[in-house]
Amino acid sequence: MLDIQRLSTTQPDFEARLAALTDWDDGAPHAVEAAVDSILARVRHEGDRALVDYTRDLDGYHVEQAAELEVPPARWQAALEALEPEDRKALETAAARVEAYHQHQRQESWETTEPDGTKLGQRIRPLERVGVYVPGGKAAYPSSVLMNAIPARVAGVREVIMVAPAPGGEIAPMVLAAAAVAGVDRLFLLGGAQAVGALAYGTETVPAVDKIVGPGNAYVAEAKRRVFGHVGIDMVAGPSEILVICDGQTDPEWTAMDLFSQAEHDEDARALLICPEARYLDEVQAAMERLLPEMSRSEIIRPSLARRGALICVRDLGEAAEVADRIAPEHLELSVVEPERLASAIDHAGAIFMGRYTPEAIGDYCAGPSHVLPTSRTARFASPLGVYDFCKSTSLVQCSPAGSRTLGAIAARLAHAEGLTAHARSAELRLESPDE
Structure with a gap:
């Protein structure tokens, strides 16, 4: 018998159980x-x-x-x-x-010139x-x-x-x-x-x-x-995780294997399924029990599912989206009829795989986006690894004489308000300078 948690949003202790399941202490022993x-x-x-x-x-x-x-x-x-x-x-x-x-x-770098000749940009x-x-x-x-x-x-x-x-x-x-x-x-x-x-x-x-x-x-x-x-x-990554939201119409074996695909990483990996159909959760669990002996890494998948896996029943797909945002998963599969519509209701996920024919495994290897993604609920504020992680920007400021007088007066007022006299004088010295 496969050991995996069953949760329902109708349970009075659902929030506490969900928190226990999804919270990750990334502090090292x-x-x-x-x-x-x-x-x-x-x-x-x-x-x-x-x-x-x-x-x-x-x-x-x-x-x-x-x-x-x-x-x-x-x-x-x-x-x-x-x-x-x-x-x-x-x-x-x-x-x-x-x-x-x-x-x-x-x-790309950019530059803009204001009417008085002052230039601002980013390199x-x-x-x-x-x-x-x-x-x-x-x-x-x-x-x-x-x-x-x-x-x-x-x-x-x-x-x-x-x-x-x-x-x-x-x-x-x-x-x-x-x-x-x-x-x-x-x-x-x-x-x-x-x-x-x-x-x-x-x-x-x-x-x-x-x-x-x-x-x-x-x-x-x-x-x-x-x-x-x-x-x-880039980040301090936690264990890999997948959340599948399904409407109950996907082949249960497909969903079972999608959950396995992350559970096989290690015993701390998290594999979660959310569905409004309790019957479908039963079918997926049966498929998992049937397929698990065939997996080469079953000795990792089994304890992973027992420790961090869950089958979660919700009232409807709208509630599924709300629960998904609280989890903020690394990988999110939307195995539903209208994945684009459901995706628009979800704000927090490292990567979203839309539709029944888009298993997360494709993203791991060849879809195109980097598979280096925020884990442990950091998708609330972090992004996938990208080109922007390998660049840095430098602000560019070049004041014209007229711009220096205008901005210098503003800077001086604010500097005096902060009690930073040298800042103020640095700007004020240029207020009366003649145009070049």
């Missing part, structure tokens, strides 16, 4: 914090020596010097050329779609160097290479440094091939907090970057949190 502190300190002060030691002790990969951790581009290209033709086609097609989508996100520039962390613990993720590196490339980042754990020195050929397709510049077999530290602080071999992106385990997440401020980060 003390042991993780202590370990990360120690690792980051050693990497910062010992550089390559620390990387060699941690790679040996934590990944079981013995090297004499950190330079051996770098994988030459020729090996990536060889991995790409060795792929089965259909695998290579899938990889390259996915990459092309990701690039095409993100071209629409490119930002957009790409970051110089970014680090992409590609996880490799419980599975290989070539898709993560594409989804992180390609938006950086579209933004115009000058150098993309990729790190990926390689237990025993082994890395999946598809991951190497993805690095070649995505346009990565350098690749190091590094994982864990030590990889984050190397990217943040730089070592004799690994260059320091301006921003670190990409998901990882609890140690990676905590390390990113600790180095933020010294470098930029």
